[in-house]
Amino acid sequence: MATEQAESGAAGFQFQFTKEGEVPVLETPHLFGYILGPWHADDIIAIWNDKSTSRWMADPEGEPCNHEEYLENHSTHPSEVTDGRSFIFYTKEDRVPAAFSAFYDFDTSNSSAETSFCVVPSFRGRGFGTEVNGAAICYAFESTHFQCHSLFSTVVTENAPSVACTERCGYKKIGIRRETHRLEGRWYNEWLFDMLAGDWLAAKAAHPALSGIRILHDI
Numbered sequence: 001m002a003t004e005q006a007e008s009g010a011a012g013f014q015f016q017f018t019k020e021g022e023v024p025v026l027e028t029p030h031l032f033g034y035i036l037g038p039w040h041a042d043d044i045i046a047i048w049n050d051k052s053t054s055r056w057m058a059d060p061e062g063e064p065c066n067h068e069e070y071l072e073n074h075s076t077h078p079s080e081v082t083d084g085r086s087f088i089f090y091t092k093e094d095r096v097p098a099a100f101s102a103f104y105d106f107d108t109s110n111s112s113a114e115t116s117f118c119v120v121p122s123f124r125g126r127g128f129g130t131e132v133n134g135a136a137i138c139y140a141f142e143s144t145h146f147q148c149h150s151l152f153s154t155v156v157t158e159n160a161p162s163v164a165c166t167e168r169c170g171y172k173k174i175g176i177r178r179e180t181h182r183l184e185g186r187w188y189n190e191w192l193f194d195m196l197a198g199d200w201l202a203a204k205a206a207h208p209a210l211s212g213i214r215i216l217h218d219i
């Protein structure tokens with residue numbers, strides 16, 4: 001498998017996109033974040049396909065993610081992926097899969113991207129949602145490869161925990177998208193949020209959970 005000289009981190013560090021060589025690229029107060037690779041298939045598919053998660057994510061009534069589709073989308077060395085980064089987070093304490101976050105559809109014409117996140121049900125309510133949403137935002141704004149200028153996110157207005165995490169990370173409500181989420185025969189409205197780098201830096205300075213986020217390897 002390909003290896004690449006990381007542009008930050010210890011001198012001589014080689015980023016290996018292999019299960020044996022994987023290193024965390026992000027650290028939050030309670031979690032280590034890894035770039036999704038083929039070997040994370042079982043853990044991440046279980047996270048995405050949980051019904052209490054998928055009901056609030058994009059395309060809630062679509063087919064559940066399967067291994068074939070996952071491997072098609074997550075087997076490329078990150079140095080060749082230019083439209084964003086997807087992360088899986090494991091607890092620092094006992095390396096249990098706990099959460100996912102991502103920024104994606106990076107648009108080079110305006111340096112903007114969209115973000116998304118979710119937490120395994122048994123780990124909710126401990127601040128992990130804020131940590132992993134913040135981690136993806138941090139990477140999008142601060143990694144040398146992206147240096148996003150703005151980010152946006154949509155959240156179903158009735159998804160109160162997600163609205164809380166999204167605002168805490170510095171996102172601002174800029175409007176409502178009407179009837180953009182269809183679930184179980186009902187249409188839901190979504191908040192449209194956006195943020196600039198300054199909003200992220202202010203949120204990071206204000207909340208210990210966010211100031212504890214670090215990029216360990218800028219890939």
Ligand SMILES: CC(C)(COP(=O)(O)OP(=O)(O)OC[C@H]1O[C@@H](n2cnc3c(N)ncnc32)[C@H](O)[C@@H]1OP(=O)(O)O)[C@@H](O)C(=O)NCCC(=O)NCCS
Pocket residue numbers: 052053054056057116117118119120123124125126127128129130131154155156159160161162164165
């Ligand atoms: C949204 C989600 C990631 C939050 O994860 P989490 O680890 O519980 O998040 P946190 O603990 O960091 O924060 C949750 C916040 O929501 C608040 N909250 C929880 N339930 C709430 C409710 N019913 N009403 C209002 N606020 C609520 C909590 O009080 C907390 O805010 P606080 O820290 O100010 O008290 C998680 O619920 C999830 O994965 N949901 C399904 C997928 C999803 O909705 N993803 C986002 C798609 S946009």
